[in-house]
Amino acid sequence: MSILKLDKKGRLTLPKKLRETLGIEGKVLLINAGDHLKLIPLPSDPFKTLEGTLTIRKPFKELRKQAELKAEKEAL
Numbered sequence: 001m002s003i004l005k006l007d008k009k010g011r012l013t014l015p016k017k018l019r020e021t022l023g024i025e026g027k028v029l030l031i032n033a034g035d036h037l038k039l040i041p042l043p044s045d046p047f048k049t050l051e052g053t054l055t056i057r058k059p060f061k062e063l064r065k066q067a068e069l070k071a072e073k074e075a076l
Helices: 016-022 047-052 060-075
Strands: 029-034 037-041
Touching: 047 060
Parallel strands: none
Antiparallel strands: 029 037
């Protein structure tokens, strides 16, 4: 357990030992869970994490490109 203090800009720093233990290297997902916050470490490359889990014969790079294009279109 750690007590963290926000700086003047409202930021906090996660202790190094905690980051290492949880494998936090880059981005995290912050969820407002009502009376508390949930912090979930995100993989540096979420698509690479999924590599090998699909049984589709298309090359992974092609599937990734299609997913990126679809995400870009939905974001507009």
